[in-house]
Amino acid sequence: xxxxxxxxxxxxxxEDLLDAVAKGxxxxxxxxxxxxxxxxxxxxxxxxxxxxxxxxxxxIPTDQQGEILTHTNEEVRANLLTTMESHEIAGLAEELETDxxxxxxxxxxxxxxxxxxxxxxxxxxxxxxxxxxxPEDTAGGLMSTDFISVRADIALDVxxxxxxxxxxxxxxxxxxxxxxRDDHYVGTLKITDLLVHDGETLVEELVNTHIPAVRAxxxxxxxxxxxxxxxxxxxPVVNDNNQILGRITIxxxxxxxxxxxxxxxxxxxxxxxxxxxFAPARRAAxxxxxxxxxxLLTAIFASIVIGLFxxxxxKVVALAVLMPIIASxxxxxxxxxxxxxxxxxxxxxxxxxxxxxxxxxxxxxxLFNGLIWAILTGTAVLLWFQDAxxxxxxxxxxxxxxxxxxxxxxxxxxxLQRLKIDxxxxxxxxxxxVTDSLGFFVFLGLATIVLL
Amino acid sequence: xxxxxxxxxxxxxxEDLLDAVAKGxxxxxxxxxxxxxxxxxxxxxxxxxxxxxxxxxxxIPTDQQGEILTHTNEEVRANLLTTMESHEIAGLAEELETDxxxxxxxxxxxxxxxxxxxxxxxxxxxxxxxxxxxPEDTAGGLMSTDFISVRADIALDVxxxxxxxxxxxxxxxxxxxxxxRDDHYVGTLKITDLLVHDGETLVEELVNTHIPAVRAxxxxxxxxxxxxxxxxxxxPVVNDNNQILGRITIxxxxxxxxxxxxxxxxxxxxxxxxxxxFAPARRAAxxxxxxxxxxLLTAIFASIVIGLFxxxxxKVVALAVLMPIIASxxxxxxxxxxxxxxxxxxxxxxxxxxxxxxxxxxxxxxLFNGLIWAILTGTAVLLWFQDAxxxxxxxxxxxxxxxxxxxxxxxxxxxLQRLKIDxxxxxxxxxxxVTDSLGFFVFLGLATIVLL
Numbered sequence: 001x002x003x004x005x006x007x008x009x010x011x012x013x014x015e016d017l018l019d020a021v022a023k024g025x026x027x028x029x030x031x032x033x034x035x036x037x038x039x040x041x042x043x044x045x046x047x048x049x050x051x052x053x054x055x056x057x058x059x060i061p062t063d064q065q066g067e068i069l070t071h072t073n074e075e076v077r078a079n080l081l082t083t084m085e086s087h088e089i090a091g092l093a094e095e096l097e098t099d100x101x102x103x104x105x106x107x108x109x110x111x112x113x114x115x116x117x118x119x120x121x122x123x124x125x126x127x128x129x130x131x132x133x134x135p136e137d138t139a140g141g142l143m144s145t146d147f148i149s150v151r152a153d154i155a156l157d158v159x160x161x162x163x164x165x166x167x168x169x170x171x172x173x174x175x176x177x178x179x180x181r182d183d184h185y186v187g188t189l190k191i192t193d194l195l196v197h198d199g200e201t202l203v204e205e206l207v208n209t210h211i212p213a214v215r216a217x218x219x220x221x222x223x224x225x226x227x228x229x230x231x232x233x234x235x236p237v238v239n240d241n242n243q244i245l246g247r248i249t250i251x252x253x254x255x256x257x258x259x260x261x262x263x264x265x266x267x268x269x270x271x272x273x274x275x276x277x278f279a280p281a282r283r284a285a286x287x288x289x290x291x292x293x294x295x296l297l298t299a300i301f302a303s304i305v306i307g308l309f310x311x312x313x314x315k316v317v318a319l320a321v322l323m324p325i326i327a328s329x330x331x332x333x334x335x336x337x338x339x340x341x342x343x344x345x346x347x348x349x350x351x352x353x354x355x356x357x358x359x360x361x362x363x364x365x366x367l368f369n370g371l372i373w374a375i376l377t378g379t380a381v382l383l384w385f386q387d388a389x390x391x392x393x394x395x396x397x398x399x400x401x402x403x404x405x406x407x408x409x410x411x412x413x414x415x416l417q418r419l420k421i422d423x424x425x426x427x428x429x430x431x432x433x434v435t436d437s438l439g440f441f442v443f444l445g446l447a448t449i450v451l452l
Numbered sequence: 453x454x455x456x457x458x459x460x461x462x463x464x465x466x467e468d469l470l471d472a473v474a475k476g477x478x479x480x481x482x483x484x485x486x487x488x489x490x491x492x493x494x495x496x497x498x499x500x501x502x503x504x505x506x507x508x509x510x511x512i513p514t515d516q517q518g519e520i521l522t523h524t525n526e527e528v529r530a531n532l533l534t535t536m537e538s539h540e541i542a543g544l545a546e547e548l549e550t551d552x553x554x555x556x557x558x559x560x561x562x563x564x565x566x567x568x569x570x571x572x573x574x575x576x577x578x579x580x581x582x583x584x585x586x587p588e589d590t591a592g593g594l595m596s597t598d599f600i601s602v603r604a605d606i607a608l609d610v611x612x613x614x615x616x617x618x619x620x621x622x623x624x625x626x627x628x629x630x631x632x633r634d635d636h637y638v639g640t641l642k643i644t645d646l647l648v649h650d651g652e653t654l655v656e657e658l659v660n661t662h663i664p665a666v667r668a669x670x671x672x673x674x675x676x677x678x679x680x681x682x683x684x685x686x687x688p689v690v691n692d693n694n695q696i697l698g699r700i701t702i703x704x705x706x707x708x709x710x711x712x713x714x715x716x717x718x719x720x721x722x723x724x725x726x727x728x729x730f731a732p733a734r735r736a737a738x739x740x741x742x743x744x745x746x747x748l749l750t751a752i753f754a755s756i757v758i759g760l761f762x763x764x765x766x767k768v769v770a771l772a773v774l775m776p777i778i779a780s781x782x783x784x785x786x787x788x789x790x791x792x793x794x795x796x797x798x799x800x801x802x803x804x805x806x807x808x809x810x811x812x813x814x815x816x817x818x819l820f821n822g823l824i825w826a827i828l829t830g831t832a833v834l835l836w837f838q839d840a841x842x843x844x845x846x847x848x849x850x851x852x853x854x855x856x857x858x859x860x861x862x863x864x865x866x867x868l869q870r871l872k873i874d875x876x877x878x879x880x881x882x883x884x885x886v887t888d889s890l891g892f893f894v895f896l897g898l899a900t901i902v903l904l
Contacts, residue, residue, distance in 0.1 A: 018805035039681040047801035049809040160647060169644040172685055174626050191643050192621040195612060228710075229491040231703035233624055233685055250702050251683035254709060258680075261713030262795065265720075269784075269791040277796050281813050285820035288788050292781060292825060299780040300832075303773050310769045317762040320772035321755050324779070324888065328751040329744060332721075336740050339721040343714065344729050349499035353470035357501040361733050368737035373744060380752075436776065 014044060021052045029059040038064060042071030045080070049278045054083065066092035070100040075276035078107045086112055090119035097170070098127040099144030099252065106136050130245065139223050140216035142256075143237040143246030146170040149177040150203055152186050157199035159189075172249045174233045178207045184242045185213045213238040216245055223248060224256040225348070264342050267424035270294075298429055302327070302436040309444035312452055318385050319447050322394055325377070326443050330401040330435030333369060337362045337409030338427045345417050346424070359410045366406025374399040393450055397443035401435060408434045466496060473504045481511040490516060494523030497532070501730045506535065518544035522552040527728040530559045538564055542571035549622070550579040551596030551704065558588050582697065591675050592668035594708075595689040595698030598622040601629040602655055604638050609651035611641075624701045626685045630659045636694045637665045665690040668697055675700060676708040677800070716794050719876035722746075750881055754779070754888040761896035764904055770837050771899050774846055777829070778895050782853040782887030785821060789814045789861030790879045797869050798876070811862045818858025826851040845902055849895035853887060860886045 013035060020028040033041060041060065045053055045068070057080055060068060069077050069092065081089065081104070089112055093101045101120070105113050105128060113132075117125055127145035134140025147170060150159050159176070163169065175188035187209035197206060213236045214223055226232065227250060237246045259273050266273050270291030275284075306313075306323070313320050341358065344350040350358065378395030382388060412430050413423035465487060472480040485493060493512065497505055497520070509532055512520060521529050521544065533541065533556070541564055545553045553572070557565050557580060565584075569577055579597035586592025599622060602611050611628070615621065627640035639661035649658060665688045666675055678684070679702060689698045711725050718725050722743030727736075758765070758775070765772050793810065796802040802810065830847030834840060864882050865875035 014800075014803050015805050018803065022805070037681055039683075043681075043799070043801060047796070047803070047806055049806060049813070163644075163647050167648055169648070171683070172626065173644060174624065174685070191647070192615075192625060194647060195615050195643070196619055196621070228706055229489055229495075231491075231623070233626070233702065250685065250706075254680055254702075254706065257706060257710055258713050261710050262716075264714075265717040265791060265795070268717075269788045271788060271791060275792065277792055277801065277810065278813060281816035282820060284813070285817045285824075288785070288817065289821050289824055291788065292784055292821060295784045296777070296781060296825070296829065299777040302780075303777055306776070307773045310773060313772050314766065314769045317766045317772075320765050320769075320775075321758045321762060323772075324754055324758070324776065324892075325748070325751040327776070328754075328884075328888075329748060332744055332747045333740070336721045336723060336743065339717060339723060340727065340729055343717070344499070347495070348466075349495060349729065351466050351470065351499070353467050353474070354499055354501060358729065361501070361730065361736070364733035365737045365740065368734060369741050369744060372737075372741055373748070377748065432780075436780075440776075 014047070017044060017056075018048065018052070021048065021055050024055060026059050029056065033060065038067040039071045041068050045072055046076050046277065050079070050280065053080070053278070057083070062088070062091060063095055066094070066096045066104065067100065070096065070103045073276065074107060074274040075279065077104070079276060081107055081112075086115040090116055092116075093119060093124075097144050097146050098124055098131065099142065099146075099246075101128050102131040102141070105132055106141075127246075134216055137220045138216065139214045139218045139220065139237045139248060140245065142220055142223065142252050143216075143248050144170070144252075145246045147177055147234075147236070147244070147247035148173065149179050149244055150189065152178050152180055152202075152204040152207060154203055155199060156194055156197055156201050156203065156206075159203060160194060160199065163194075170247075172234055172251065175208075175211070177236045177244050177247070178203055179244060183244070185236055185238050185244050187211060188236075211235065213242065213244075214248065215240070220256050221260055224253050224260060227253045228257065260346070264339075264346060264424040267422060268428045270425075294429060295432075298433040298436070301433060302440055305437045305440045306444065308441075309448055312444055312448045316390070316447065316451055318387070318390060319444060322381065322390075323440055323443055326394070326397050326401050327436045327439040329373060329377075329398065330405040330439045331432055333366060333402050334405035334409035334431045334435050335428070337365070337406050338413055338423075338431055341410050341413045342423050342427060345413060350414070350417075355414055359407070359414075362406045362410040363403060366403040369406075370399040370402035373402060389450055390447070393443065393446045397439065397446055400442050401439040404438055405431075405435045466499070469496060469508075470500065470504070473500065473507050476507060478511050481508065485512065490519040491523045493520050497524055498528050498729065502531070502732065505532070505730070509535070514540070514543060515547055518546070518548045518556065519552065522548070522555045525728065526559060526726040527731065529556070531728060533559055533564075538567040542568050544568075545572060545576075549596050549598050550576055550583065551594065551598075551698075553580050554583040554593070557584055558593075579698075586668055589672045590668065591666045591670045591672065591689045591700060592697065594672055594675065594704050595668075595700050596622075596704075597698045599629055599686075599688070599696070599699035600625065601631050601696055602641065604630050604632055604654075604656040604659060606655055607651060608646055608649055608653050608655065608658075611655065612646060612651065615646075622699075624686055624703065627660075627663070629688045629696055629699070630655055631696060635696070637688055637690050637696050639663060640688075663687065665694065665696075666700065667692070672708050673712055676705050676712060679705045680709065712798070716791075716798060716876040719874060720880045722877075746881060747884075750885040750888070753885060754892055757889045757892045758896065760893075761900055764896055764900045768842070768899065768903055770839070770842060771896060774833065774842075775892055775895055778846070778849050778853050779888045779891040781825060781829075781850060782857040782891045783884055785818060785854050786857035786861035786883045786887050787880070789817070789858050790865055790875075790883055793862050793865045794875050794879060797865060802866070802869075807866055811859070811866075814858045814862040815855060818855040821858075822851040822854035825854060841902055842899070845895065845898045849891065849898055852894050853891040856890055857883075857887045 017032045048056055105116055175190050178186045178189050180186050187207040188211045189203055189207055193206045216237050216239055234247055234249045236244045239245055263273055374395040377398055378391045381394045382391035408431055413427045416423040416426055469484045500508055557568055627642050630638045630641050632638050639659040640663045641655055641659055645658045668689050686699055686701045688696045691697055715725055826847040829850055830843045833846045834843035865879045868875040868878055
């Protein structure tokens with residue numbers, strides 16, 4: 001087995017490293033680092049409180065720092081870069097491919113970015129500047145300029161001579177990009193085709209024109225879907241004239257897929273995917289306090305609804321005891337529906353034509369669950385309070401709130417999506433406003449009419 | 453541009469297709485299908501209500517059905533397979549690689565699985581049976597047996613002759629696996645090395661021993677992390693004797709990465725990642741009702757806490773109006789912390805040694821936010837109810853509940869993880885139990901002592 005054995009205990013290694021950091025034992029740290037790949041060291045940096053993180057960072061050989069930085073999340077990267085001098089940052093670029101230099105450049109202040117760019121050679125500088133000219137979350141911002149393209153009208157032998165002359169090929173090269181005489185993208189040529197076909201065969205006889213080219217301004221999220229759908233390893237990035245600008249490889253796309261999938265979870269709690277888990281408490285508090293403020297508004301709205309019925313509660317205090325159950329069950333049922341709808345929207349599985357079917361299905365689910373829980377909880381209330389009217393009111397409110405929760409859980413994300421507001425971000429709060437306020441209103445309102 | 457142009461409007465195409473299904477226009481359906489790759493058709497099937505799904509499925513040429521099935525989620529796949537006859541299922545396997553046949557076989561009942569296996573040739577059958585002998589969510593269950601391995605002690609020319617003889621290579625082949633005389637895995641040989649090196653060079657001079665081999669019983673989740681960390685395109689799967697059994701490629705891993713990332717979101721609402729969004733309402737209701745039942749227990753617990761103080765509420769009805777605000781703010785603050793901790797645990801960034809730092813940081817965040825919101829909401833209550841004592845009690849309860857929420861939000865997932873219970877599944881409910889019950893208890897308890 002290789003030294004990079006996946007089957008040994010990485011958790012133990014991490015523990016040892018963090019222990020060594022706690023003791024400030026630089027020698028031990030370096031020894032342990034030798035067992036880790038850059039991505040793992042990056043994860044370790046993310047997993048380390050800010051103070052210890054500096055100790056770890058100092059222990060990393062400078063020629064590895066660049067690659068490690070490209071694997072950390074944005075906040076940690078920015079945090080580490082602020083501790084470095086301009087000349088150190090310039091040094092980072094030496095060992096990196098252009099797409100990784102772009103990642104780092106995107107985290108720098110303009111003057112540091114300038115220092116980094118000026119340390120590059122002409123060709124690299126142009127490549128990095130091209131990529132920087134595109135927004136970070138587009139194909140252009142993701143691409144590397146390390147790719148090999150060949151003309152369609154040459155023979156395989158010529159291609160082979162050219163490759164031998166280059167000596168080494170960029171990582172993850174499974175295909176060469178094929179262009180016509182005017183540099184337009186035509187398709188791809190599999191490297192393996194070079195091995196199994198006769199040298200006099202022309203590239204154009206073997207070119208695969210089904211591999212899509214990606215426009216530079218295509219959103220990163222769409223690029224990720226394209227890779228997933230077509231099982232791509234790499235794809236060319238083209239400008240509006242269909243000329244090849246660069247290449248995107250699956251390893252960059254995997255990070256986007258993970259971030260995109262985690263987005264809904266983080267957004268629903270008002271959090272950013274790129275948050276540093278060891279960001280200073282004050283900074284973290286500042287960010288989250290906004291979200292708490294928004295939530296306060298919805299909670300106050302629910303309180304106002306309760307306040308409308310204060311006279312009823314004063315007379316039948318059991319209402320105050322039972323009302324949170326109605327609200328809570330509605331919240332859970334609505335969240336189940338909303339979670340499914342938000343995921344279906346994110347993965348492009350919901351469109352105009354099938355959203356009505358989904359709405360009907362989810363409301364039916366709400367009806368089933370509403371009936372089941374109305375009967376069960378109504379009976380429980382009857383046993384607890386020995387009051388048939390209260391029990392009937394509770395069961396009715398439960399039924400109405402569970403149906404409404406299912407309907408709102410499906411409608412709210414759909415409407416937000418139509419309004420171009422991120423459903424993952426806003427659905428939860430809006431849903432709770434509905435299920436809490438409506439739950440309190442129906443239960444207390446019915447009680448006021450019937451009991452008083 | 454190729455016909456598979458990623459920049460055109462796929463949403464429009466989907467709308468048109470679903471329209472054609474609604475009209476039962478088979479000709480139009482076939483015409484539209486020709487613009488889609490199998491993964492896209494699979495997504496479309498998932499996005500189609502059960503009744504229409506059958507119409508779509510009938511319109512798909514049988515030679516494409518197999519590949520499409522490998523791309524659908526498990527529930528939809530099982531749903532479509534139940535409508536097929538044994539001989540039709542056997543026909544599916546014809547166009548597929550062995551890892552895809554395994555996917556389908558895993559969704560079949562034993563007797564259908566047998567029919568499928570018996571339709572395969574000797575070699576395929578052995579390969580599929582080997583993969584089926586491993587659990588679905590391990591490296592062995594994921595692997596394909598379509599790989600090429602070469603001996604370390606032969607020359608590149610010999611390798612080239614062998615490849616030419618094969619004629620075509622499995623998809624995503626960027627490397628060949630290298631074995632020793634006793635068939636033990638040694639490392640990998642880049643295909644591109646065959647192009648740029650002299651034919652007399654021996655394989656062992658170029659072999660890369662740093663590409664990890666994966667043990668067949670390694671969990672799929674760990675395999676995915678390994679691919680992400682090492683930017684792998686493919687990796688060999690080996691048995692306990694380090695002999696190569698098969699190959700895992702990045703396209704299979706991408707699906708695992710997405711499912712794993714979405715797991716926390718789905719689990720927190722008591723949902724399964726593989727749920728069919730158009731499952732019959734009754735089935736969906738049955739599944740979700742369990743989750744509602746568990747939630748009911750936590751809601752009843754909170755109600756019992758309120759019930760302890762019914763005398764106080766009867767005297768000061770403002771308590772009933774205000775108490776949901778305390779509980780709600782605690783729930784949100786706790787969820788923010790728990791979301792971060794659950795994600796850090798899932799990505800392996802939290803270990804024993806750094807969890808104390810995180811606990812301190814999150815509790816400090818709770819203290820900051822508690823102070824801010826205690827002051828703001830205390831002031832609001834003073835203005836609303838013109839009651840200084842009530843305002844002070846409210847502010848104190850808010851402070852205590854926000855600190856407790858942050859502490860519990862960090863502790864609960866950490867403890868669950870230690871107990872080997874999935875934190876994504878159970879944290880939310882346990883957290884709500886704490887923040888609701890504690891919020892009500894502190895607020896109503898303080899009020900009972902001070903006001904009455």
